[in-house]
Amino acid sequence: MKIQDENIRANGFTPDWLQGGSTAFLITAVMVLLIGWFGCDKEVRQRTVLRSQINASDTLQLQGLEGSGVFSDGWVGETATIALTNPNHSRGLMISGTNVQTGLKDERLTLAVSFPGGGSDSVEIRGTGDFEELFVLPVKVAERETLQLSLNSSKVFVPAKLGSSPDDRRLSFRLKKLGIVDEAILEQRKPSGFAFPREAEHEPFLFGVYKDGWFADSAIVTLHNLENKRSVEIRGFFPPNIFTKIATLEVYSGSSLLVKEQLPNRTRGYFRTLVQLPDNLVSSGRVTLTLKSSGAFVPAERGINPDRRRLSYRLEYVGFK
Numbered sequence: 001m002k003i004q005d006e007n008i009r010a011n012g013f014t015p016d017w018l019q020g021g022s023t024a025f026l027i028t029a030v031m032v033l034l035i036g037w038f039g040c041d042k043e044v045r046q047r048t049v050l051r052s053q054i055n056a057s058d059t060l061q062l063q064g065l066e067g068s069g070v071f072s073d074g075w076v077g078e079t080a081t082i083a084l085t086n087p088n089h090s091r092g093l094m095i096s097g098t099n100v101q102t103g104l105k106d107e108r109l110t111l112a113v114s115f116p117g118g119g120s121d122s123v124e125i126r127g128t129g130d131f132e133e134l135f136v137l138p139v140k141v142a143e144r145e146t147l148q149l150s151l152n153s154s155k156v157f158v159p160a161k162l163g164s165s166p167d168d169r170r171l172s173f174r175l176k177k178l179g180i181v182d183e184a185i186l187e188q189r190k191p192s193g194f195a196f197p198r199e200a201e202h203e204p205f206l207f208g209v210y211k212d213g214w215f216a217d218s219a220i221v222t223l224h225n226l227e228n229k230r231s232v233e234i235r236g237f238f239p240p241n242i243f244t245k246i247a248t249l250e251v252y253s254g255s256s257l258l259v260k261e262q263l264p265n266r267t268r269g270y271f272r273t274l275v276q277l278p279d280n281l282v283s284s285g286r287v288t289l290t291l292k293s294s295g296a297f298v299p300a301e302r303g304i305n306p307d308r309r310r311l312s313y314r315l316e317y318v319g320f321k
Contacts, residue, residue, distance in 0.1 A: 053179030136285035193319015
């Protein structure tokens, strides 16, 4: 019995087939398996890992999107579902690609992005060629570590039906890059406020406003709420000698009236209006406001100056407060 116990302690319960040279065989087999995982299977792991950026020039990244609506050659179908990581909780999402000319009567592409937990945003790309669009993620969405995004495209075509190739896939646009971007880029490209006068006459996110701040019966301003602000400040001027009766400013979000304010004559035409935003607009990341005046005039017809524009109020600033 004593001899048997010594054998057990010496062998450590190791089966006979692992003694001697068999142990070296086992170690070699394990090393082969590890090399297979870290070496031969490297491409598989690269395809399945989540990223914050997807570059369509990297074929391995596109292969990892198989079945999502994004094809391995960079084409995107009518719908696509893409998962991204957002470790820094940035609120910027960038999509770049090419709206390919197909010969369709309407080449416009409306690209809509649906966010996890509800909510969406969209942009209309009117011309063909390369595009780059930025979206502002809602606050609750940006708080997530992983984002499951759905893309929906209005423009869909089948190359085989157009006679351009035998390709029978339903395609929309060609993807270049898609991913999370730093908020510093958002601040440059997605303004949260506008001061007047401006340098350019026509700017994105401003419709119906001249570069000197004047607008006619209505103006549309789109602001990007990067800091979760709850109010918008509007400062401007109306000519009290023209608006001898009560002058009012109405502010809408869609069809919902947010503010209707009588502009005071005692301030020599200068006014300041504060618009309180409902919760759904605060968290959306983007607010589009329609400003409506209670009247308009043409300076040339009033003998004021040669200006023949139809004008109402002159904006000095519109932005989050």
